[in-house]
Amino acid sequence: MTFTSTAAHHPHRRLSMRSTDAVLAAIQESAGTSLTIAAVAVFPGPAPTPARLGARLRHRFASVERLRLRPETDDRGRLRQPYAWLRADDLDPARHITDAKLLPGENLDDLLAELVGRGMPETPDAPLWEIHVVPDAEPGHHALVLRAHHALLDGSSLFTVLRLLGDDPRGELPAPADHAAEPRPRADAKSMAHAVRGMLRRAGSYACNVPVESGRTVLSSAIPGGTMEAARNALPDDRGSANDVFLAAVTAALDSHPALLGDAPRTDRVYTGVPVDLRDRDTRHALGNHVSAVRVRMPLGETDALARLREVRRQMNDNKRLARAQGLARLTGGVSGLGLPVVRGLARQALRSDPRITLNSTLPQWGREEFVVDGRTARSVFLVSCLAPRSGLTPALTRYGAGYTLCVTTDSAHSTHARPFTDAILHEIRALAALGETRA
Numbered sequence: 001m002t003f004t005s006t007a008a009h010h011p012h013r014r015l016s017m018r019s020t021d022a023v024l025a026a027i028q029e030s031a032g033t034s035l036t037i038a039a040v041a042v043f044p045g046p047a048p049t050p051a052r053l054g055a056r057l058r059h060r061f062a063s064v065e066r067l068r069l070r071p072e073t074d075d076r077g078r079l080r081q082p083y084a085w086l087r088a089d090d091l092d093p094a095r096h097i098t099d100a101k102l103l104p105g106e107n108l109d110d111l112l113a114e115l116v117g118r119g120m121p122e123t124p125d126a127p128l129w130e131i132h133v134v135p136d137a138e139p140g141h142h143a144l145v146l147r148a149h150h151a152l153l154d155g156s157s158l159f160t161v162l163r164l165l166g167d168d169p170r171g172e173l174p175a176p177a178d179h180a181a182e183p184r185p186r187a188d189a190k191s192m193a194h195a196v197r198g199m200l201r202r203a204g205s206y207a208c209n210v211p212v213e214s215g216r217t218v219l220s221s222a223i224p225g226g227t228m229e230a231a232r233n234a235l236p237d238d239r240g241s242a243n244d245v246f247l248a249a250v251t252a253a254l255d256s257h258p259a260l261l262g263d264a265p266r267t268d269r270v271y272t273g274v275p276v277d278l279r280d281r282d283t284r285h286a287l288g289n290h291v292s293a294v295r296v297r298m299p300l301g302e303t304d305a306l307a308r309l310r311e312v313r314r315q316m317n318d319n320k321r322l323a324r325a326q327g328l329a330r331l332t333g334g335v336s337g338l339g340l341p342v343v344r345g346l347a348r349q350a351l352r353s354d355p356r357i358t359l360n361s362t363l364p365q366w367g368r369e370e371f372v373v374d375g376r377t378a379r380s381v382f383l384v385s386c387l388a389p390r391s392g393l394t395p396a397l398t399r400y401g402a403g404y405t406l407c408v409t410t411d412s413a414h415s416t417h418a419r420p421f422t423d424a425i426l427h428e429i430r431a432l433a434a435l436g437e438t439r440a
Contacts, residue, residue, distance in 0.1 A: 014072065015085040019333065020289040022083040024151040025071050029079055031389040033212045034119045038112060038147040038384040039158040040220075043376045047135045047142035052374065053165070054094030057131065060164040061093035063176045066287040067129060067161070069152060070121065091127060100132040100145070108137045109218045112145065112384050116409065117216035120149040128152040129161070144373065150289070155364035155383045155396075156277050157287045162381075167372045178285040183278045185292065191327030198295055198324045203358050204269035207262035208392045208414065215412030218384055219422045223429060225402035231429050233436035235306060240313050242404065243363050245432055246397045246425075247272065247316070248309040250361050251298040253395075253424035257417060260393070261358075267300035273357035273388075274316070276325035277365075292329035294319040295357060305431055355390050362396040370401060385409050393417065395425060 017025070028035045061067055069085040102111060111134060120128050129148040137143035146162045153161065164173065187195075203209075231245045240248075250272060254260060261270065278290045296319075299311040319325065364383040371378040382398040382405035392414035396407045406425060410418045 013087040015069070015087060017071070017083040017085050018288065020291075021085075021151045024149075024289065025079055025083060027389055028119060028149075028151070031211065033214075033387065033389055034117055034216075035150040035386045036116045036118060036120050036147055037150050037153070037155065037158060037386050038116050038145055039155075039162045039381070040108075040112065040143055040145050040384060041162065041371055041373075041378040041381045042108070042137055042141055042143045043373065043378050044141055045376050047133050047144075048374045050097060050099070050133075053131070053133065054097060056165060057093035057097065060173070061161075062091070064161070064164070064179055064287070065176065066152065066157075066179060067091070067093070067127060070128060071151065088127065096127060096129070097131045097133060100134050102134065102136050108134060108143060109220055112220075113216040113218040113409075115145065115147050116218065116384050116386060117214065120147070131165075141379070150386055153287060154289045154291050155275070155362065155385070156279065156290070158383065159364065159366050159381070160285055160287060163371070165373055167375065174285040179287045181283040181286040183280065183283040183286055183290045185278050185326040185329040185333075187323055187326040187330035191323035192331045193327070194322035195324045195327035195331055198319070198322075199328070199356055202269070203271045203356055204261075204266045206260070206265055206270070206358055208260045209355060209358065209390045210392070210413070212387045212389055212392060213411045213413045215415070216387075217410045217412070217415040217418045218407065219418050220382060220384075220405055220407045221422060221426060222380060223397075223404040223406055223426070225404065227429060227433045228404055230434075230436035231432035233439050234309060234432040235313075236439060238310075238313070240309055241316075242397070242399065243274070244309060244313040244316060245429060246363060246395075247274070247296055247298075247312040247361055248305070248432070249425045249428035250359075250395055251300065251302075251308050251312065252305065252428040253421050254298060254359075255300045255302075256424045257421055260414070260417060260421075268297070270298045270300055270358045271295045271356065272298055272359055272361045274319075275360070275362055278326070278329055292325040292332075294324050294328075296361075298358075305428065306435065309432060355388075357388070357391070359391045360385070360388055360394050362394060364396060364398050366398060366400040368399075368401055380405050382407050387411055393421065395421075 068088045072080045072084045072086045132145040134143040232240045273293050275291045296315045302308050362385045366381045381400040385394045385396045393410040398405045408422045
């Protein structure tokens, strides 16, 4: 899947591309798969008028330099090397708002599947982001959908840009300089060594790790905050995090669907990748790809729900204690500074038939604050993830306010697994919640 050509365009400025951005752009071109992600907000009542929303976009988006970037390509739409961004001078943000009414028989998840299944940009003069207004997302509700190429924005960045659409009565929106901040992960030689050790053992080769097919299925489900809080109390001697509960539930769901792994699989080499945001309080508004990752070996075959939860919590605590995410970020940042061959090598690593992870479990966090647009408070905000080149499904759990949204994305080859896999995750969270309520 190539990009649209920028060869005929004459931008104001050519900018170097960070290694993480370049790897993601190279993966789309090499694997031919969409790396589009989306942030979704569902509101009660009618949608804002195009004129009002367009005026807000012109006022808020025009000064955000990151939103003007496009990858430099040749006349065939292939990435020029060394990889670089081109900055567009003539961007009118209001031109990139689309009215996206549902088709007969379609629901919001169907539309989201279609949006993340398409690569970006789709026209030569379009940016790597778009706003879609869905006036009939649900009876009596509308939705705002911000979709973007992952090379431009990670999940946290997507939420930061979406917040720019919100009401700002106290003038608290970040300044343009805040968006350009550069998180600096702190890591020493020990944490880098621990990061390498944590990634040394290859994952097994499983049925869900074939090259991703076109077409997407998306299923989103609400999880009440009280349910998650009770599930966190399930362990008698410790209080888990929402992340721990989520990873344990994904393990249980995978354990109950062995077809995703194939015939007689080795269950001791099933790993989930867990993205880790590298931003701190001072750089929380930074746009781009500022994430690292850790791995968790999923304790498949463990029939006790508390033992599953205890094991994933132990591994996540070890990852934090050893600063593996920061060590990996420091290590890959230093290596990728060696130039183009290393960027290509990192992209090829993601396309191997024996990857380091079996699937990603993504945990984007909006936070507790409400999202208000034109005086209407969003009922839910959540992320729709893209798929890794060799992973046919990705679950994502987003916290917004007091509640959570689970969103599972699959390719067409795994679409029949989307509903039972989602239901199995929800069932395990409820089971842990029942144990937590008993403890309380």
